[in-house]
Amino acid sequence: MKNGIALLEKFTRPHRGNQPGVSWGEVHMEDIRSQLILPKVFQESVSALLDHTGNLYQISEIDKGNGRKRVIEAPIDTQSLPLKEVQKIIHRTLCPLDNGKSSHGFRPFQSAYTGIVKMAHIMEQKENTEGIQSVYSLDVQNFFPSITDDMIRKEVWILLTRLLVTYKKWPKITKNELESLIDIIIEICSYEWRLPQGAPSSPVLANIVTNRIDERIRHAVEDIMWLQGKSTYGRYADDLVLMSWTHLSQSQRKMIRQIINDFWLSIANEKTIYEENKGSYNIWWVEVINGKHKNNSPHITFRISPERDKEYAATILEISDQIQSGKLSDSSDLQNALNKITGMLGFSYHISTLWDGERIIAKIKSGKKRYFLSDRCEHAWGIFLMNHENILHLNCRKWFTGTDFLEDSSAYFRYKSKTRRWKYGWDRDFSGFKEEANSV
Numbered sequence: 483m484k485n486g487i488a489l490l491e492k493f494t495r496p497h498r499g500n501q502p503g504v505s506w507g508e509v510h511m512e513d514i515r516s517q518l519i520l521p522k523v524f525q526e527s528v529s530a531l532l533d534h535t536g537n538l539y540q541i542s543e544i545d546k547g548n549g550r551k552r553v554i555e556a557p558i559d560t561q562s563l564p565l566k567e568v569q570k571i572i573h574r575t576l577c578p579l580d581n582g583k584s585s586h587g588f589r590p591f592q593s594a595y596t597g598i599v600k601m602a603h604i605m606e607q608k609e610n611t612e613g614i615q616s617v618y619s620l621d622v623q624n625f626f627p628s629i630t631d632d633m634i635r636k637e638v639w640i641l642l643t644r645l646l647v648t649y650k651k652w653p654k655i656t657k658n659e660l661e662s663l664i665d666i667i668i669e670i671c672s673y674e675w676r677l678p679q680g681a682p683s684s685p686v687l688a689n690i691v692t693n694r695i696d697e698r699i700r701h702a703v704e705d706i707m708w709l710q711g712k713s714t715y716g717r718y719a720d721d722l723v724l725m726s727w728t729h730l731s732q733s734q735r736k737m738i739r740q741i742i743n744d745f746w747l748s749i750a751n752e753k754t755i756y757e758e759n760k761g762s763y764n765i766w767w768v769e770v771i772n773g774k775h776k777n778n779s780p781h782i783t784f785r786i787s788p789e790r791d792k793e794y795a796a797t798i799l800e801i802s803d804q805i806q807s808g809k810l811s812d813s814s815d816l817q818n819a820l821n822k823i824t825g826m827l828g829f830s831y832h833i834s835t836l837w838d839g840e841r842i843i844a845k846i847k848s849g850k851k852r853y854f855l856s857d858r859c860e861h862a863w864g865i866f867l868m869n870h871e872n873i874l875h876l877n878c879r880k881w882f883t884g885t886d887f888l889e890d891s892s893a894y895f896r897y898k899s900k901t902r903r904w905k906y907g908w909d910r911d912f913s914g915f916k917e918e919a920n921s922v
Contacts, residue, residue: 486662487532489655491525493663494575524571527564532669538565539673539680553627555678568670569683576686579641582693584700587719588685594766595784595832597716601725602770602782604714610727613772613780616758617765618724618735622692622742623750625720626679629691631668633746634677637691638664685719691745692717698741699724718766725765729758764789768833786833791856794826798862806869823866830859 531538538558543551557566580589586597605614622628642660655663671683678684696717703715703724713726724730724738735756739749757763762771767790773781786794801819804810810819 486659486666487525487528489659489663490528490666494524494571524568527562527568528666528670530563531565531568532666534563538563539678552679554680555673556680557678557682565670566682569681572667572671573683573686576683576690579645580686580689580693582689582696582717584696584716585689585693585718586716588689593829593832594718595768595829597718598765598768598770598784601714601716601723602784605725605727606780606782610712610780611778612727613774613782614725614763614770615728616726616730616756617763618726618730618738619753619755619765620722620739620742621750621753622720622722623748626677626684626688628747629677629688630746631672631675633691634668634672634687635664637694638667638687640694641690688719692747695742695745695747698744699738702737702741721766723765730756767829784833786830786856786859791830791858794830795858795862797826798823798859798866802862802866802869827859827863830856 539555540558542554542556544554545551557569559566577590586592586594586600602614639660642664646655646660671681671687672678673681677687696715699715699722703713712728713724713730715722715724717723722738722742742749760772762769764770764787767787769785769787771783771785773783775781801810801823804819805816810816
């Protein structure tokens, strides 16, 4: 086990002078080196965690919004037992190695909207004259808790073995050392022989396990005659979707479900949806709309789904009220709330930038940037600005610079100016939005 701990330290550390750690290739290693900051006592911390026999997780429940509760198992950090910090290090190390072609969640520079854009682009091929004709959506039940230690062991072994063969800069590692390394990763990152919902390392390990499911489904979509060239597949976390420009029969859909079941995962039947011959489809909180160019070729556009839009606006208004009334005053809670707002607005903003159907590529080429949101989110954001100008003035750079949403502080001042126009009634009438949002 001691050799395994030393190997884990080498596996997770960046280059140090002329003595590089494990190399995955120039791009991957550069990603790791730019992000990783290892504690000086990494090996000691891992040893202490492996020797610890008590519970280092805080168990809580959150409302899922459908009357059900989601159990959160959050790792606890102490000075001598920094479980969460070590999990973060393992996550940052494995993340560049997660290169699934169909996975769009829990990965740098990947998200729901980038995945949908890629899939829609395939649906706009010249052979397709009708756009999206059918969508098949599935949801994996109890995603993280369903992924067991045995599943992690198998898939991480396959991944690391492939990389050992591919990258020659790896030091020679015996089978026993590799097994010891995987044992330690599992010991540190699992809880009660499965992935905990709330650990920083769970998303990347879940992706590594389900990437092989994606490979099987993609093979069916791309290589089997009845779907060849007519469908595309993608996965965002536990949400799987198949877009097609043709009808999908029951036997075809059954085949997709069987692939998932073959990996010992269950499908949430109540969330399984098959739709066809519709003008628009709700996929990953985005409304994907069929349309036509002047030459009658498919022209697919996007907007944030109305349900998600109302939910975001209601949440922003609720947080604004909590801050205004003093109910949300703790600095860490306030920061978490504001991070939540910027995440929601970031998603809304990016979907909104796809309004013209030519998508974001044309905007990048032209050098034009446009900051705008849906009407409801824009209204909620404006109220927040009016109520909390001083807070934002003091903290906007820290909160927003470098995020996906407001890319520079000047964007904040543009919104501040718009807020003043709203204040004096110089803009559109947004009456009714607040009441409508609060009813969600």
